[in-house]
Each structure stands twice: as structure tokens, then as C-alpha cells.
Amino acid sequence: MTERTASLWQFRQPSVIPGFGLALGVTLSWLILIILIPLSGLAWRSSALGWTTFWELATDQRTINALRISFGTAFLAALVNVVFGVILAWVLVRYRFPGKRIIDAMVDLPFALPTAVAGIALTTLYAPNGWIGSLLTPLGIKVAFTPLGIVFALVFVGLPFVVRTVQPIMEEIDKEVEEAAATLGANRFQTISRVLLPGLAPAVLTGFALAFARGVGEYGSVIFIAGNLPYVSEIAPLLIVIRLEEFNYPAATAIAAVMLVISFAMLLIINTIQAWSRRRYGYGA
């Protein structure tokens, strides 16, 4: 028995490739310095508040409303993105039409366009005198400066997440599956709703989770269109900024901690559902 096989617990498997120590060292020190120390500072600050103070700050009515608005609008926007994102991905994968390539490239615009620019552009567009807003006003629909405006901004921000997670999986769908379904007597609608869409479920869920998580924390594109009325259209990140500007660090810390805890819990739940649905349906996504 050589010494090497004697150790049961081995940190890493042997390899001839050099540079593990250096690469991992750089990675860990950078990660600790930039991400972990600052984030643990937040955790430390919120635990230093003490439970009673923390609870008092977190259950302040304005805070609760802001959190409800942030999570609610992000949820709605992610749902809208699931519906239209799947349609858009389907159209891009399956059909041929003029300008398809440009549209495909445009889908990534929200990744590339700074959020502040998106915010002022959407506000101008959906304001009562804007290009689209002026068409909606006679119908009694107000978008800008209402919670609906927040949803619109978050739809913009989250759109590429759904399309870009669903699209590659759709491209991989084996045509034979559809042929088999058709042979067995399914009509086109049945094939799509019973055979194709369930297989896309894990990818759709991932897209939903990413769009939702992004929407909850989004700030730049929302603050211009929201109207920012306390209790009505004030999102949680904005309330954090307001508290920071008042130098009310305990309140800001409490809101941030609640936001992070809820976000991580939801991501955990969604990851679990995702793992389950991947086992149940997935295309090996």
C-alpha cells in the first residue's frame, strides 16, 4: 500500500496540469476580498441590530409594502416573460421570417443597455403623452407612474433570461418525438401542450427564476417609471437608497437582509422544483 492510496480523504484528484495552487489562490482571495467580506459585513450589521430592533424595522408598514411591491411586480413580470419569452423562443427556433436575425440579436438588448437608459426610454414611451402611452390613455390604462409601470420595466429587464434559457433547449428537441406523437394520433395542439412543453419545463423554470431574481433587485430601470409613491409604487431597493441617504443605516440593513433572505429562499425552492422536474421530464437540460 503506497502512501497515496492510504489517504481516504483527498482534497483534489491528482493531475499533471500545473497551476492549481495559484489559480485557486487568486480565485479565493479575490472572492473573499470583493464578495464575501462585504456581504458578511451586511450579515454582521443586521445581527448586531438585535432581534427586537430588527423585527421592528422589518415590519414597518412602509417596508412591508415596498417588499410586497418588489416581489409582486417581479413575479408578475416573470410570468409575462415566461409566456411571451416561450413564444418568442419558439418563433426564433422554428420559423423563418424577414428580420429574424436582427430580432434574435435584439433579445439581448436588456443585457447590454444600461438600466438607467432603459428606464428613461420606457418612461418616455409609456407616459400619458408618449408614443404608446397616448394610445393606452383613452382605454383607461395608465402605465407610467403606477405599479403597472414597474411590471413593464421588469418585463424589459427579464426578457432575455427566459428566451436565452429556453431557446437552446428548444433547438435540441428531437423532431422524431413530434413525429411519434403525430403518428400516435395527437393533433398539433396536443403534441405541443402534452409532449413538447412539459419537456421544456425545467428550462422555463430556470428562466423564470433568473428573471424573477433579477426583477426583485432591479433599481435603475424602475425608479424612473414607477412614480415612487410611498406605500403604493415604491420598490424595496429604492427604500434602501432613501434610508441610506437619511443615514438610517439600521433600517437600510434590515430591508437588505430581508430581501436577501427571501431571494435566497426562493432560489432554493425553485432549484429544488427544477431538480425534480428535470428528473421527471427534462431533455437532459
Added chain:
Amino acid sequence: MAHDGTASHGSTGNTELVRVATSEHRLARYGLIGTALCFVGMFLVLPLAAVFTEAMRNGPGEFLTVLADPETFSAIRLTLIVAGIAVPLNLVFGIAAAWAIAKFEFKGKAFLTTLIDLPFSVSPVISGMVFVLLFGSHSLIGPWLQSHGVQILFAVPGIVLATVFVTFPFVARELIPLMQEQGTSDEEAALSLGASGWQTFWHVTLPNIKWGLLYGVLLCNARAMGEFGAVSVVSGHIRGLTNTMPLQVEILYNEYNFVAAFAVATLLALLALVTLVLKSLLEMKYSAQIAASRRH
């Protein structure tokens, strides 16, 4: 009926039958394409068009006056400086992280990958706020740094730190799946032929990953130049000093100086368009070398 009729035509009839059975009715197809186009128009095309139209509202003369303003100039300069520092830092980190994660098997790898992705699930405002808590006047090191004349918050270092935090995962995220897919056989061959570790990296690994790397840098840079929430919290909005371009857009807009706000915004929109064009070109020409990264 039609069923048997088509089938009896032989192979061409069969293909036709399969095509009909596995595609939607023409009306459904047009309906879906129409819906998708409307959606893209409402949320992507028109907002972009609005930026350029609003900037040119009072003609190109005023547009150019705004751009020639010294405050705009200093905002552009600061944005370039911040991205110029943050992107290379995250580039080095990204390569190191991808090298460790993709080329080796070790305990806790999945957890490390999750930690690297962490900034994606933190609100930009919170990303900025953690540095306010760390370096603010109520913190442990804030007053000490202050007494030694080091200004982090409401100054360039704070803006750089917040930007690095926010753009942290971009390069690593593009490289990890790509390098995992490429495996280690090329490097092993080079090493067995006597190349040193650095030689292997420069002459074997880097050429393999260069397009994926460029792709990651492109996205990282777009975010670094456009970041708003995190930077807004740490910058202090000092005009001509700590305003990046997105912050300048906000200030001008809130002063109802819409033409000026949109004029600065056009520069950022152009940056976004250039990013998209380069990104599409990379995807078209070198899809094999970035394919892995599109599938995360």
C-alpha cells in the same frame, strides 16, 4: 380519406404528411410571429428608437452642445476609467477561476461555482450598500482610512469596488463551461512535450479560449459601463467628479433637461448596440468556441 390519399403518393407524399403533422397551421404560425414581433416592438425596438428620437428632438445642434459640455466629458472619462480598471481585474480573476474549476477535480467545486454567481442574485443597490457599511463613517475601517487621507466612498475607489462586485461573475461564467467542454488533453499533450506551465497556458489554452474570453469581456464591459444602482449608492453624485455616464443621465433627467439626458443616453445606447453587433458576430463566426457559454 385525405390520409390514405397522401400516403399512397410514396415518399414525397410522406414527407409532406410529416411536415403537416409536425408544424402548425399557417394562421397559428402568423399569429405567433405577430405576437412575438409586437412584444419585441413594444419592449425592445420602440424604447431604443425613443432614445435617439428624444435626443434629436431639438435638432443635432443642441445634441452636440450637450455632448461638448465639460460635465458630460468628465462623466465619459470616469466611466472609461472605472471600466478600464474593473474589467481587467475581473478578466484575471475569471481566467484563474475557470482554470481552477474547469481543469481540476476538487472538493467543494460546486459550492465555489455558486459563490462566484452570488453577485447575480444580489440587488445592485445592496451591492453598493455593502461597501457603504464597510467603509462608511460608522464602520470599523472607515474612520481609520479617513484619518490617513484615503477616501473610498463618494470617490473613484468606491465606484470601482462596486463595479467590480457587480461584474464579478461575467468572465468566469463564460469561461468555465467552455474550458470544461474542451477538457485537458491539449494541455497534457503540451506538457508531455516539455512545455512549461506558462507556455502551455499562453500557446495552448489561451488560443483555445480567446473568442469565449472576448465574449465574456464584452458582456462584462457593457455592464461595467452601464451599472447604475450599485454605483449610485457609493458615488455621492458629485457633479463633474463622481458622476459616471448613467448617473449623469439620471441627474439631467431629474432636472427635466430631457434632451441632454437622452443625448448622454444615446452614447450608452450606441455602446449597447456595438456590444450586440460584436456579440452576434462572435456567435456567428466562432459559435463552436463559445457554444458552451450560450448554454448556461
